Amino acid sequence: MRFFRRLSTPRSVSRRLGRTMLAGLTVLAMVTVAACGGGSPKAAPSQDSKELTVWVDAARLPVAQAYVKEHPNVHVNVVTFDGDGNGATTLQTKIQLWNRTGSGWPDVIFSEQVNDPVWMAQKPFEFAAPLTNLIPADVLSQWPAPSTAQCTINGTQYCVQDNLAQSVLWVNKKLMTQFGYATPTTWQQWAALGTKVATEHPGYIVGNIGDSFSHWIYLWGNQCPLQQLNGDKLLINPADAHCTRVAGLLDPLIKNGAVPPLSVFTPDFARKYGGAKDKVLMMPGPSWYAQALFDQTLHIPAGQITATAPLQWESETPVTTGQVGGGPWIIAKHSHNLKGAADFVVWATTVFNPSGKDARPGYPAYAPLADPWLKGLASSGYFAADPAPALKAAAGQIWTGWNLVSYPDQPVWSNTVVNQLVSGKSLSSRLQPFGDALAQAAQASGYTVTRQ
Amino acid sequence: MPATRKRGRHAQGLLFVLPYLPFLLLFGILPMLYALYLAVTSDTGALVGIDNFTRTIRDYRFVPAFEHILIYTSVWLVSLVVLVVGLALLLHGRAGRVTSGFRFLFYIPGALAGASAVLVWLFMLDPSVSPGSSLLRLSGANLFVESIAPGRLPFVFAMIAFWTGAGGWIVVMYGALNTIPPDLEEAARIDGAGPITIALRLKLPLIRKWVAYMVILSFATGTQLFIEPQLVNEASLGLVPDTWSSNQLAYQLAFRYGDFNGAAAVSVDLIVIGLIAALIIVRRTGLFRTEE
Numbered sequence: 001m002r003f004f005r006r007l008s009t010p011r012s013v014s015r016r017l018g019r020t021m022l023a024g025l026t027v028l029a030m031v032t033v034a035a036c037g038g039g040s041p042k043a044a045p046s047q048d049s050k051e052l053t054v055w056v057d058a059a060r061l062p063v064a065q066a067y068v069k070e071h072p073n074v075h076v077n078v079v080t081f082d083g084d085g086n087g088a089t090t091l092q093t094k095i096q097l098w099n100r101t102g103s104g105w106p107d108v109i110f111s112e113q114v115n116d117p118v119w120m121a122q123k124p125f126e127f128a129a130p131l132t133n134l135i136p137a138d139v140l141s142q143w144p145a146p147s148t149a150q151c152t153i154n155g156t157q158y159c160v161q162d163n164l165a166q167s168v169l170w171v172n173k174k175l176m177t178q179f180g181y182a183t184p185t186t187w188q189q190w191a192a193l194g195t196k197v198a199t200e201h202p203g204y205i206v207g208n209i210g211d212s213f214s215h216w217i218y219l220w221g222n223q224c225p226l227q228q229l230n231g232d233k234l235l236i237n238p239a240d241a242h243c244t245r246v247a248g249l250l251d252p253l254i255k256n257g258a259v260p261p262l263s264v265f266t267p268d269f270a271r272k273y274g275g276a277k278d279k280v281l282m283m284p285g286p287s288w289y290a291q292a293l294f295d296q297t298l299h300i301p302a303g304q305i306t307a308t309a310p311l312q313w314e315s316e317t318p319v320t321t322g323q324v325g326g327g328p329w330i331i332a333k334h335s336h337n338l339k340g341a342a343d344f345v346v347w348a349t350t351v352f353n354p355s356g357k358d359a360r361p362g363y364p365a366y367a368p369l370a371d372p373w374l375k376g377l378a379s380s381g382y383f384a385a386d387p388a389p390a391l392k393a394a395a396g397q398i399w400t401g402w403n404l405v406s407y408p409d410q411p412v413w414s415n416t417v418v419n420q421l422v423s424g425k426s427l428s429s430r431l432q433p434f435g436d437a438l439a440q441a442a443q444a445s446g447y448t449v450t451r452q
Numbered sequence: 453m454p455a456t457r458k459r460g461r462h463a464q465g466l467l468f469v470l471p472y473l474p475f476l477l478l479f480g481i482l483p484m485l486y487a488l489y490l491a492v493t494s495d496t497g498a499l500v501g502i503d504n505f506t507r508t509i510r511d512y513r514f515v516p517a518f519e520h521i522l523i524y525t526s527v528w529l530v531s532l533v534v535l536v537v538g539l540a541l542l543l544h545g546r547a548g549r550v551t552s553g554f555r556f557l558f559y560i561p562g563a564l565a566g567a568s569a570v571l572v573w574l575f576m577l578d579p580s581v582s583p584g585s586s587l588l589r590l591s592g593a594n595l596f597v598e599s600i601a602p603g604r605l606p607f608v609f610a611m612i613a614f615w616t617g618a619g620g621w622i623v624v625m626y627g628a629l630n631t632i633p634p635d636l637e638e639a640a641r642i643d644g645a646g647p648i649t650i651a652l653r654l655k656l657p658l659i660r661k662w663v664a665y666m667v668i669l670s671f672a673t674g675t676q677l678f679i680e681p682q683l684v685n686e687a688s689l690g691l692v693p694d695t696w697s698s699n700q701l702a703y704q705l706a707f708r709y710g711d712f713n714g715a716a717a718v719s720v721d722l723i724v725i726g727l728i729a730a731l732i733i734v735r736r737t738g739l740f741r742t743e744e
Contacts, residue, residue: 082686086686086689086690087690087694088686089694089703089704089707089708092707092708093707096706096707096710123710124709124710125710210597211689212689212690262595263689266580266595266596267578267580267581268580268595268596271580407708408690410689410690411685411689411690411693411694412690413690414688414689414690414691415602415690415691415692415693418597418691419597419601419602419691422595422597422598422601423598423601440512444511444512444513444709445709
């Protein structure tokens with residue numbers, strides 16, 4: 001790069017060129033590394049190869065490391081990456097490059113994005129291997145039906161979820177008792193309490209709506225049809241009463257500050273509501289909030305937080321809830337060690353379950369593992385009351401009318417709704433533009449969209 | 453000039469550009485030709501004419517992306533020309549020691565590689581951690597989300613680009629100013645010209661070609677904006693669209709949809725725009741006109 005810089009005076013040009021070079025070299029290096037470790041056709045032609053390349057995010061690194069420790073005779077090459085969360089294109093870029101070069105694919109990938117298997121199973125990616133022949137049916141059958149459904153694309157199962165990310169209502173029991181409030185069971189009671197909090201205890205919050213996944217908590221859970229597959233058609237209808245009535249319920253709360261349009265993972269949020277401030281009274285959110293958010297991010301003291309059942313809309317049944325995450329494990333169909341890859345995935349999802357501070361961050365999707373994990377959670381000493389009953393009940397209540405699609409909807413939500421909520425617009429007024437933008441994204445990905 | 457001497461000088465010139473040629477071919481010309489080939493063919497390799505171009509122009513993200521780039525490039529170029537030339541002229545009028553100190557100061561930010569410069573700015577733009585948070589708040593941004601509100605983005609990116617790129621150009625312009633013979637300045641001063649007149653009426657016209665050169669190259673890099681919006685997109689978890697700039701759109705087309713032909717068409721659009729701009733500037737300023 002220095003060579004280039006000396007040659008051409010204008011820095012900007014040389015820097016662009018340098019950047020391109022650097023990017024090229026990085027990709028080349030990664031491909032080479034992956035190829036050496038994993039599925040280079042020449043290096044490891046047989047299925048009984050002991051080599052295994054696994055791509056994981058930071059939160060799944062302990063699983064991979066534990067596997068390496070437990071299986072000293074398997075040579076595992078662990079690669080960490082950004083996890084592809086929030087609609088990132090990391091995996092798409094890599095897979096396109098591997099496909100074009102015809103080598104370099106890892107054997108196993110963990111993705112934070114629950115919809116990734118949808119595009120991985122289809123053209124032009126065609127990366128994911130069907131699991132039915134790789135993992136025994138009696139093991140696969142232990143995942144809850146909605147979870148299996150999310151991993152099934154065109155009738156074939158391509159992934160297993162690492163964890164379930166069902167939404168529940170998280171409650172600060174200490175504050176509720178202190179303020180003399182009863183825990184709400186319906187969205188209406190929750191909203192009424194939010195209005196009350198805004199006047200009686202301004203600054204305290206009953207939820208938030210500024211995350212890239214907030215629509216999964218409020219709109220998915222309340223059965224708003226924004227990505228509903230009916231045959232080969234995708235229904236995107238933000239004008240549906242299930243959507244507008246939630247928006248109508250939330251708008252006053254966003255305005256009065258009880259549900260701020262802030263992301264829970266911003267420094268602002270932690271400073272305003274976390275730690276010693278301790279101003280989170282309630283918060284609808286996924287199971288992994290348990291410790292990843294309240295304990296490790298917001299540093300809310302032990303003995304305050306617990307989970308209660310997902311909120312019900314008036315007296316409507318059945319009660320449904322949303323989902324935030326539930327990252328899947330995917331095996332590459334190009335793997336030269338399919339057996340080893342399957343063994344890794346089975347071990348990571350059905351065996352790995354350490355206790356204490358090393359505990360898995362999310363509710364295990366593999367049902368037999370959920371009970372011991374919940375027991376561990378209850379005995380961790382962090383919660384004001386055992387969150388297990390609520391989490392367990394909610395696991396089966398994820399609304400199945402929200403289908404996974406090949407395009408990411410999080411960025412669309414962020415840049416058509418969240419940034420407008422911040423500038424004072426109402427959620428009700430942004431629903432239609434959100435639907436329009438989703439429809440454009442869906443059509444660009446080849447879906448036939450119906451709007452009502 | 454005799455023909456043989458002229459040929460000899462050509463050979464010498466070739467010797468100077470020779471080390472750069474293989475790189476230009478490998479990383480400049482060949483990829484461009486490959487892009488041209490991809491842009492007029494389909495994924496099966498069949499010739500499709502301008503199909504990829506019409507298809508990508510109709511994409512709902514195409515016009516907004518080019519709009520963003522147009523606003524960004526205009527803001528950036530104007531600030532670059534006015535401030536870089538202005539600062540270089542100011543520097544050139546000062547004493548040697550002060551000048552070299554300031555030259556160094558201006559150049560420092562440019563020493564940061566592009567991506568890390570953006571990371572620095574991600575902190576600078578977040579009012580909760582920025583050392584300039586009071587300025588951000590004064591401008592109406594109390595949150596990171598507000599700092600990167602859609603209307604502000606072209607200016608934010610122009611600021612980042614200026615911060616990292618302008619220093620190098622100030623040094624180049626300073627070098628250009630040094631080529632002006634001191635006698636000229638002396639003569640002007642004897643004729644009664646003040647420092648402002650000298651700067652604007654004497655120095656500025658003499659470095660006109662350098663300014664044109666800077667504008668051409670900066671225009672090309674400006675329209676190719678990628679890393680800044682891409683990193684802000686990722687850091688803001690999607691608050692900024694991942695197809696904000698046209699280069700990002702090409703990237704998304706290639707990797708999200710596997711549409712390498714469409715991506716190539718968008719890239720060719722950018723080459724054409726850059727070439728047209730360069731042609732206009734070269735002709736208007738006589739950049740390559742040599743006095744024999």
